[in-house]
Amino acid sequence: MPQIHPSAVVDPGARLADDVEVGPHAFIDANVTIGPGCRILHGAHIGRWTRLGANNTLYPGAVVGHDPQDVGYKGEEAWTEIGDGNIIREGVTIHRGNRPGTQTRVGNHNFFMVNSHIAHNCVIGNHVILVNGALLAGHVEVGDRAIISGNCQVHQFVRIGPFAMMRGGSGAAKDVPPYCINDGLNWLRAINVVGLRRSGFDAGRIRAVKEAFKTLFRANLPLAEALQRVAEDPGCTADVRLMLDFIRESKRGVGSGRGSSRE
Template identity: 70%
Template sequence: MAAQIHPSAYVDPRARLGEQVIIGPQAFVDADVVIGDGTHLMHGAHVGRWTTLGRNNRIFPGAVIGHEPQDLGYKGEESQTLIGDANVFREGVTVHRGNRPGTQTLIGDNNYFMVNSHVAHNCVLGNHIILVNGALLAGHVEIGDRAIISGNCQVHQFVRIGAFAMLRGGSGAAKDVPPFCINDGLNWIRAINTVGLKRNGYTPDRVRAIKEAFKVIFRSGLGLEAALDKVQGELRVTEDVQEMLEFIRASKRGIGSGRGSSRE
């Protein structure tokens, strides 16, 4: 079935719409936009230039997807917003495209962006992520699969949030948050996201191995390198534990502290 476009909507002739796309009243679709089959733009939704939306996305009223980045150095050059399938962008969500020519903001599949959450330029998001109301991602942030960024959280530019990590409501991350961990306050790696892991089918044995590594890294009082070496040399290094170790060792901003203050 061809796209359904409300008479009050604007769709640029250079946009390409898939089958069963619905464009609601007063929605706006800019030039060079590609919208996949089954995607629904509700009234007042806006899709900016050079945006690609996959299949079965839902864009709620007042959401703005793929508009210019909030970067004073951006001069209107071609950059992109590339979004996968089955994402939900609730009211007032903003997602900005890349801030330099040829760069991209990338969002995977099955993510849920709640009211007034923000994804800045050049962010890279995986799959099954939740941004709760008012969550703010600065530029170049990376978020792993099934992470949860709770209400009114703030993530500094270039920070990485690992898979299955969680930022508690109102918290801030100016340093990386390893996979499976809970961030609280400012850069405080408080605990393992045990509930989230169990909900996603992690067995008690898998969770136990992650907890054992967590205790050494964040509770032993050892320096970071010594703690990582101890985990590598003395504990069970499961696939999950190896993921934590590799994430931490790859960090450029440093990781949060288990002692309530940032590591030096």
């Protein structure tokens, strides 16, 4: 049976795996499913219509699956889906979807540090890190192995590409392409070389991405022309094509290099 502290409140309609641990003064609402190996530490709160996979840890004061911060939300059934192996530290907030049948989705093996916020309808990939105070507005998408540094702010509907990084205190009101470092407001400073090395990219793969970055964000070309040049280059790799596809699919536009005519 789950280990539930006597001071915790668990709705009878919640379903907990046999080895779940629930600490003092934690609260688990109705229509919640919690998978094996999860630890819900003291004072954590899990709102209704939330599903947690296996081996997640919610630290004290974390709030997962509560109402979205949206004045149009009227209590309709909307969901929060959490994968496996996530670390959700003190004061983290992850809100459910803001309209009937919608959801906020979090993948696997992410690390959300103290007081970071994931708003309604966000989609978070795998191995993502949100550092203390990072704030994601509604409908933000974050790709695998991206890093959102401390006190960063991401505007609603913005996409952060895989392996991208936002430097501490920076803001993104436009999409951040894969592999790029976002600095200031919408400034693409460079390629996240350290992150790529840590993720197993060899020198050749990194070199190809860096060359594409120079053409796209340093050559002062119209974006359409820069995209075509990179696509037609014989050295265009699968990694580079991922970047090109991401940029072409952007609805908000992407950040630019400082001093670019597109800034």
